[in-house]
Amino acid sequence: MQKQEHPHKFMKYLRSERLPHIFCPGCGNGIVMNTIFNAIEMSDKDFDNISMVSGIGCSSRIPGYVKCDSLHTTHGRALAFATGLKIANSQQDVIVVTGDGDATSIGGNHLIHAARRNIDLTVICVNNDIYGMTGGQISPTSPEGSYATTAPYGSTDKPFNISEVAKAAGATYVAKYTTAQPVQVSMAIKDGLQNKGFSLIEVISACPTYYGRKNKIKTPTDMMNWFKQNTITLQQAENMSDEELVGKIVTGVYINKPRKEFVESLDDLIDKYSDIKSEENIKKAYMSD
Amino acid sequence: MEEKELFVQGNEACALGAISAGCRFFAGYPITPSTEIAEIMSKKLPTVGGHFVQMEDEISAVGAIIGASWAGQKVVTATSGPGVSLMQENIGYAAITETPIVVINMQRGSPSTGQPTRSAQADMMQARWGSHGDYEIIALAPSSVQECFDYTIKAFNLAEQYRVPVLVMADEIVGHMREKITIPSEIEVVPRTMPEKVDNYLPFDADDNSTTPMPAFAEGFNVHITGLTHDERGYPSTDDPDVHTKLVTRLCNKILSKRNEMALIETEFLDDADTIVISYGIPSRSALTAVKQAREKGLKVGYIKLGIVWPFPEEKLLELTANASRIIIPELNLGQIYLEVDRVLGKHAKVELISKIGGALHTPDEILSKILEE
Amino acid sequence: MRKEIRIGGFGGQGVLMCGIIIAKAASLFDNNYAVQTQSYGPEARGGASRTEIVISDEQIDYPKVEHPEIFVAMSHEALIKYIDDIQDNALLIIDPDLVYKEEIDNIIKEKNLVTYTSPATKTAQDTIGRAIVANIVMLGSFVEATNLITKEAAKEAILASVPEGTEDMNLQAFDEGIKIVEKT
Structure with missing residues (x-):
């Protein structure tokens, strides 16, 4: 049989020379990449103007496969690097890809402060409730009672709700969906890209290899079904008790309330106290004066 | 200006x-x-x-x-x-x-x-x-x-x-x-140079002991920058021992091989000095006072100040201290650069530390007394 | 000509500013060399605080004051705390309203100190009408008693250091300081 080439419509955005990728079969990262490209195409943003930043973890490997300028940084610190990258050249659109451990455990402090500043970053937080890269340890979002290699008797920790944390810290756009809702995820990323401010899209994603295996949701299909069975909307959640909400994935737009963006405020200072515009200093390291 | x-x-x-x-x-x-x-x-x-x-x-x-x-x-x-x-x-x-x-x-x-x-x-x-x-x-x-x-x-x-x-x-x-x-009215500033845009651009394709022009983001280079061991393309290559060896050796040698070239050394009274005080940072101020006082007493004491401490200018220091038999190094610690000085100069000279901690600077007297000890 | 100066007082008196102006006058306007250092941290908050200045016509290597030969005391606590390492025959300027001179008579005698008085705080309050310029009154007394910096340089350094709008008041304070200082 002759092999036929059917290049995927998003292949043009990928560093094809780096494929195949390292993600496990059934990992949600493929869906997440798809939704990112879909969102960029739906938005008014130009792919060529996008830079990506990530930390350490499975989802943080995503930017390495994307044909754009990408900064794969240290564990938890993606938002700190992205803060400098964005401030120093606010003309570029910066997407941050991070995981639940990266963003809310080791990088929790940077998450709340980036949200507080309302710096114009679009953060895609791929939440699989576990540390995948290191082989399945509990994360700050692992449900109470769930199993991991460092929670052999079930997790005793109370998990974070990342979207609520980001909202409370001052993010101006926050939405949460699962990889079983790719259309909603794409729309949310698109809205996040277009929000001039700190946007966080939490994507509940499947890790059948570690989370699934440890928690008896063994196949990718089982994980998808588990998402579907437990997904409710913010509106539905409003009338539910805490007990009823245990184990539920509450999806929807947590906040969409623009306010003054951080770099704009810094540039206002420059406008007030300097004759030089901040744009004139972009890439100043390359100027010889 | x-x-x-x-x-x-x-x-x-x-x-x-x-x-x-x-x-x-x-x-x-x-x-x-x-x-x-x-x-x-x-x-x-x-x-x-x-x-x-x-x-x-x-x-x-x-x-x-x-x-x-x-x-x-x-x-x-x-x-x-x-x-x-x-x-x-x-x-x-x-x-x-x-x-x-x-x-x-x-x-x-x-x-x-x-x-x-x-x-x-x-x-x-x-x-x-x-x-x-x-x-x-x-x-x-x-x-x-x-x-x-x-x-x-x-x-x-x-x-x-x-x-x-x-x-x-x-x-x-x-x-x-x-x-x-x-x-000063003129300040020498080294600007960055943007690399040339070529097909199959390799952002980290540097010769041994050197580096490459640094691209900026948002210029269309589409570079991938990672803290993982990476090849010339900037792509992770974490299992190949050769890639790691080449990268890490180059990162070290691009600095170490220039240690004498970039050295920033000030010297006084070295010509006939048999004892030399080597210092860096603020104790240099006390050291110079002490060396001048020793000279007033007719002692053959010299002064070396390191402006750049790392990379350590080994060969330069060997050359400058070739005729000295005694080296004194004052530091505001319990002996750090002393170890490096001793490693490099200890074969031909006796290296002595004047350690001081607690927050105050060595007084010139403290250094002078050490000079006078022998 | 290496001269080591120490000024002691309590927080809020402007002792630090007085030291900066002296060093600035010496280095920027008299074209000598000067280094100014000061006490930091808990020591500098309330209680006794000090600033030290080295002035020389040659490059200053060792930047710290070891044995001051000029000591300006604007509080009793600072005087007692910082007088120990003063040189023999040193010059001591005190604000007599803030210092119990009788308590240091033995040190003055023992070290053969040359003592000047400058009621800087009282003069600032009564003559200028602002206690806040006591440090500049004391600066005037310092210049008059020591001749280590020129009056012109001191005035230029004052103008380069004080807040806009307070120049005249500070220059007046400086002139009063010159007048009131007396050798005891």
């Missing part, structure tokens, strides 16, 4: 030096005794079209300056011991990604919170070895307010030239004292 004379603190001189070197981005976190640098940068940067951001901690400060460096800015942060400890992981990231950054360390009494308002030079080994792994940085040690200005500019230029983190290893005394400085 006209030549200018100012009467300022060392901290202020560092800030002015950074701006003169073309720095338009500062990220930092307040800490005694370097806080004035952040304060001055927060005031000055907006007036020259630059950005200041107070980060949530020191590790994020280094993250932010690395991000800004890739956006095409010359960048700096300033801190002291506890802050430098927090910065280490990202300093290593800057080393492996060959990102020019400048870190000013106003050293204070340590370990831990130690003596926030007193001086020390006890972070000198941390400067070189603080982050994990084999890597090299450049470290300068100013001994006056003028040198705070001059060396900060030098630090930026070296960071660009070698694509490496450069540490300005000052201390509480030089940071807080005030002296007159001259800001």
Whole structure:
């Protein structure tokens, strides 16, 4: 049989020379990449103007496969690097890809402060409730009672709700969906890209290899079904008790309330106290004066 | 620009030096005794079209300056011991990604919170070895307010030239004292060069002992920058021993092989000296006084001041001290650069340490008594 | 000509500013060399605080004051705390309203100190009408008693250091300081 080439419509955005990728079969990262490209195409943003930043973890490997300028940084610190990258050249659109451990455990402090500043970053937080890269340890979002290699008797920790944390810290756009809702995820990323401010899209994603295996949701299909069975909307959640909400994935737009963006405020200072515009200093390291 | 004379603190001189070197981005976190640098940068940067951001901690400060460096800015942060400890992981990231950054360390009494308002030079080994792994940085040690200005500019230029983190290893005394400085009318600044855009562009394709021109983000190079071991393309290659060996050896040798070329050494009275006092940073001031006093007593004592401590200018020092039988090194620690001096010069000369900790500077008398001991 | 100067007082008196102006005058306007250092941290908050200046016509290597030969005391606490390492035959300027001179008579005698008085705080309050310029009154007395910096340089350094709008008041304070200082 002759092999036929059917290049995927998003292949043009990928560093094809780096494929195949390292993600496990059934990992949600493929869906997440798809939704990112879909969102960029739906938005008014130009792919060529996008830079990506990530930390350490499975989802943080995503930017390495994307044909754009990408900064794969240290564990938890993606938002700190992205803060400098964005401030120093606010003309570029910066997407941050991070995981639940990266963003809310080791990088929790940077998450709340980036949200507080309302710096114009679009953060895609791929939440699989576990540390995948290191082989399945509990994360700050692992449900109470769930199993991991460092929670052999079930997790005793109370998990974070990342979207609520980001909202409370001052993010101006926050939405949460699962990889079983790719259309909603794409729309949310698109809205996040277009929000001039700190946007966080939490994507509940499947890790059948570690989370699934440890928690008896063994196949990718089982994980998808588990998402579907437990997904409710913010509106539905409003009338539910805490007990009823245990184990539920509450999806929807947590906040969409623009306010003054951080770099704009810094540039206002420059406008007030300097004759030089901040744009004139972009890439100043390359100027010889 | 006209030549200018100012009467300022060392901290202020560092800030002015950074701006003169073309720095338009500062990220930092307040800490005694370097806080004035952040304060001055927060005031000055907006007036020259630059950005200041107070980060949530020191590790994020280094993250932010690395991000800004890739956006095409010359960048700096300033801190002291506890802050430098927090910065280490990202300093290593800057080393492996060959990102020019400048870190000013106003050293204070340590370990831990130690003596926030007193001086020390006890972070000198941390400067070189603080982050994990084999890597090299450049470290300068100013001994006056003028040198705070001059060396900060030098630090930026070296960071660009070698694509490496450069540490300005000052201390509480030089940071807080005030002296007159001259800001020259012409300041030599090393600009970055944008690489040429070619097919199959290889951002890290450098010869041994060298680096490559650094691209900026948002210029269409589509570079991938990672802290993982990477090949010439910048792509992770974490299992191939050859790729790792080649990368890490080059990162070290691009600095080590230039150690004599970049050396910044001041000397006095070396011609007939059989005893030489080698110093760096603020104790150099006491050392020079002591050496002059010894000369007045007719003793054959010489003076060497290291402006750049890392990389250690081994061969240069061997050459300068070839006829000396005794080396004395005063340090505000329990013996750090002493170890390096002893390693390099110990075969032909007796190397003696004058250690002082607690916060005060060696008095000239303390150094002179050591000179007179023999 | 290496001269080591120490000024002691309590927080809020402007001791630091007084030291900066002296060093600035010496280095920027008299074209000598000067280094100014100060106490930091808990020591500098309330209680006794000090600033030290080295002035020389040659490059200053060792920047710290070891044995001051001029000591200006604007509080009793600072005087007692910082007088120990003063040189023999040193020059001591005190604000007599803030210092119990009788308590240091033995040190004055033992070290053969040359003592001047300058009621800087009272003069600032009564003559200028603002206690805040006591440090500049004391500066005038310092210049008159020591001749280490020129009056012209001191005035230029004052103008380069004080807040806008307070220049005249400070210059007046400086002139009063010159008048009131007396050798005891």
